[in-house]
Amino acid sequence: MARTIGDVILDLQNISLSFGGVKALTNISFNVRQGEIRSIIGPNGAGKSSMLNVINGVYHPQEGRIIFMGKERRKMNPHEAAAQGIARTFQNIALFKGMTVLDNIMTGRNLMMKRNFLWNALYWGPAQRDEIAHRKRVEEIIDFLEIQHIRKVPVGRLPYGLQKRVELARALAAEPKLLLLDEPMAGMNVEEKQDMCRFILDVNEQWGTTIVLIEHDMGVVMDISDRVVVLDYGRKIGDGLPNEVKNDPEVIKAYLGAVY
Amino acid sequence: MIYREAGQFKASYEADMQIFPIRQDRIAIAAIVLFAFVGVPLFASEYWFQAIITPALIFSLAALGLNILTGYAGQLSLGAAGFMAVGAFATYNFMLRIDGMPFLVAMVLGGVCAALVGIVFGLPSLRIKGFYLAVATLAAQFFILWVLVKFPWFSNYSASGVITAQEIVILGWTVDEPVEKYLLTLAVVTVLALAAKNLARTHTGRAWMAVRDMDVAAEVIGIPLMKTKLQAFAISSFYCGVAGALYAFTYLGTVEPEAFNLDLSFKILFMIIIGGVGTVLGSFLGAAFITLLPIFLNQLFHALFGDSLPPAFASNVELMIFGGLIIFFLIVEPHGLARLWQIGKEKLRLWPFPH
Numbered sequence: 001m002a003r004t005i006g007d008v009i010l011d012l013q014n015i016s017l018s019f020g021g022v023k024a025l026t027n028i029s030f031n032v033r034q035g036e037i038r039s040i041i042g043p044n045g046a047g048k049s050s051m052l053n054v055i056n057g058v059y060h061p062q063e064g065r066i067i068f069m070g071k072e073r074r075k076m077n078p079h080e081a082a083a084q085g086i087a088r089t090f091q092n093i094a095l096f097k098g099m100t101v102l103d104n105i106m107t108g109r110n111l112m113m114k115r116n117f118l119w120n121a122l123y124w125g126p127a128q129r130d131e132i133a134h135r136k137r138v139e140e141i142i143d144f145l146e147i148q149h150i151r152k153v154p155v156g157r158l159p160y161g162l163q164k165r166v167e168l169a170r171a172l173a174a175e176p177k178l179l180l181l182d183e184p185m186a187g188m189n190v191e192e193k194q195d196m197c198r199f200i201l202d203v204n205e206q207w208g209t210t211i212v213l214i215e216h217d218m219g220v221v222m223d224i225s226d227r228v229v230v231l232d233y234g235r236k237i238g239d240g241l242p243n244e245v246k247n248d249p250e251v252i253k254a255y256l257g258a259v260y
Numbered sequence: 261m262i263y264r265e266a267g268q269f270k271a272s273y274e275a276d277m278q279i280f281p282i283r284q285d286r287i288a289i290a291a292i293v294l295f296a297f298v299g300v301p302l303f304a305s306e307y308w309f310q311a312i313i314t315p316a317l318i319f320s321l322a323a324l325g326l327n328i329l330t331g332y333a334g335q336l337s338l339g340a341a342g343f344m345a346v347g348a349f350a351t352y353n354f355m356l357r358i359d360g361m362p363f364l365v366a367m368v369l370g371g372v373c374a375a376l377v378g379i380v381f382g383l384p385s386l387r388i389k390g391f392y393l394a395v396a397t398l399a400a401q402f403f404i405l406w407v408l409v410k411f412p413w414f415s416n417y418s419a420s421g422v423i424t425a426q427e428i429v430i431l432g433w434t435v436d437e438p439v440e441k442y443l444l445t446l447a448v449v450t451v452l453a454l455a456a457k458n459l460a461r462t463h464t465g466r467a468w469m470a471v472r473d474m475d476v477a478a479e480v481i482g483i484p485l486m487k488t489k490l491q492a493f494a495i496s497s498f499y500c501g502v503a504g505a506l507y508a509f510t511y512l513g514t515v516e517p518e519a520f521n522l523d524l525s526f527k528i529l530f531m532i533i534i535g536g537v538g539t540v541l542g543s544f545l546g547a548a549f550i551t552l553l554p555i556f557l558n559q560l561f562h563a564l565f566g567d568s569l570p571p572a573f574a575s576n577v578e579l580m581i582f583g584g585l586i587i588f589f590l591i592v593e594p595h596g597l598a599r600l601w602q603i604g605k606e607k608l609r610l611w612p613f614p615h
């Protein structure tokens with residue numbers, strides 16, 4: 001299936017965010033187009049994670065406008081952002097440690113499961129049909145991410161790389177329009193990174209999911225991104241195609257110079 | 261039969277998602293329930309019904325209620341006995357003030373009252389967690405008893421607030437013999453335990469556990485914190501309320517607010533710590549353990565030392581054993597007896613080839 005990049009789905013305009021005296025983001029604007037992989041890069045503490053937290057309503061910027069799917073949105077909590085189709089993974093794994101892989105992924109579908117607790121207490125008729133129908137979708141995601149063998153394992157017992165994959169599965173289970181990934185490959189070995197790259201590309205290609213990706217590995221970023229935003233000290237210092245960004249003198253000075 | 265899954269291939273998600281997916285578990289549970297309904301009434305004496313089995317079942321239900329809130333939803337509570345009191349006194353008043361009110365309806369309404377009170381006292385959980393929330397629920401515990409004592413209307417102006425449970429009649433069947441009260445209690449507990457097990461394996465239970473394990477991630481995936489926490493408070497308090505109604509109606513017969521004091525709340529908390537936090541089975545194991553231990557110790561000391569020991573000795577030893585066990589479970593096995601049981605089963609499942 002050929003990829004098609006559509007219109008702007010998320011438009012961030014003049015976003016500023018500060019914590020007390022610390023300015024995490026200063027006057028940042030960029031947009032994300034339907035179906036693209038949009039990366040955010042920058043040195044440690046540049047404000048990348050803060051940016052994601054702004055997008056899905058964990059943080060509320062003091063200034064700026066957020067337009068998602070054509071609608072400007074005011075203050076919104078993460079749960080409402082999820083209901084609008086924004087899912088994410090975290091830089092530090094945020095799985096539900098006491099639950100199995102399967103249950104963790106099933107929580108990704110909670111928003112779509114509307115039976116109330118009385119039905120569930122009976123586990124009868126529609127409640128059971130619901131559980132089974134959603135389980136089927138979750139099994140497709142489990143197959144897709146190749147984690148069939150661990151579905152009944154409590155996530156706390158899994159190695160780090162697999163936990164990251166389960167977290168991606170949970171986010172995918174919500175069938176998001178916009179998927180935010182905060183360093184999904186951090187701390188992985190080469191093989192695990194390759195797998196993760198493949199999954200991200202497949203999600204994007206097969207399901208047309210729009211992805212915003214934070215990643216430190218420049219090779220990966222340059223390989224899989226459509227466009228890249230560069231942050232430094234809470235400011236945007238670059239934005240464009242991977243090649244443009246890579247050759248931008250200011251970006252090289254601030255960031256890439258240190259890597260290459 | 262050997263305990264293992266081998267050969268039991270699940271052909272459908274329906275089969276894989278059964279309440280007890282392993283056949284041996286299904287058989288065991290069915291056998292236990294059958295034995296409880298048919299076998300126990302044949303063997304047990306009146307004393308056993310009145311003093312041991314019926315209260316143990318009622319404590320199991322209260323522990324299950326607390327386990328929903330604390331074990332599944334992660335909200336620490338010291339108010340379980342308070343919610344039991346609401347259930348008991350509300351049921352009593354429904355029976356008293358509405359002519360022809362059937363007991364089971366009054367009991368459910370009593371549970372609903374407890375649920376409503378639970379929601380009110382659950383509101384602080386939207387802001388505070390852990391130790392501070394426990395203190396807030398402690399306030400519920402004291403406030404509820406204070407109200408019940410302060411306003412004699414609740415106990416129909418009886419001296420010292422004691423209420424006498426009305427006679428239970430269900431569709432013409434008068435429940436007054438100990439064995440009948442046991443059967444009624446057993447039926448209610450069985451139904452509610454199955455319901456809890458069902459809640460735990462559907463999205464309702466997953467939402468509770470998600471909030472327990474990591475509330476930020478739960479909210480980000482679309483689980484509303486407020487609704488989920490208050491729902492856990494409501495359902496937990498409903499269970500405690502029904503347990504309180506049974507405590508008054510099928511166990512004690514006459515009861516005063518002070519019977520639902522902080523000691524009882526702690527006792528129920530200890531049951532889930534020893535039995536297993538976040539499991540339905542653990543609620544039963546913990547309640548059985550805490551009810552049976554004193555009896556067992558008494559018998560043991562009697563057999564060992566005859567009547568030569570001071571009467572307080574056994575109860576002091578009992579307290580020391582409880583204290584020790586609670587510390588043991590908190591440190592070594594936070595998931596209690598239920599987890600030990602599960603580990604045993606896992607070993608058995610693979611035996612004799614552990615790898």
Ligand SMILES: Nc1ncnc2c1ncn2[C@@H]1O[C@H](COP(=O)(O)OP(=O)(O)OP(=O)(O)O)[C@@H](O)[C@H]1O
Binds near residue numbers: 022042043045047091
């Ligand atoms: N909740 C918070 N309270 C106070 N300061 C914060 C908070 N979150 C982020 N910051 C500050 O905002 C700045 C940007 O942090 P952020 O986590 O967004 O950086 P990052 O680009 O994701 O870095 P890294 O690559 O290390 O993950 C940092 O100075 C950080 O200390």
Ligand SMILES: [Mg+2]
Binds near residue numbers: 048049050091182
């Ligand atoms: Mg970060």
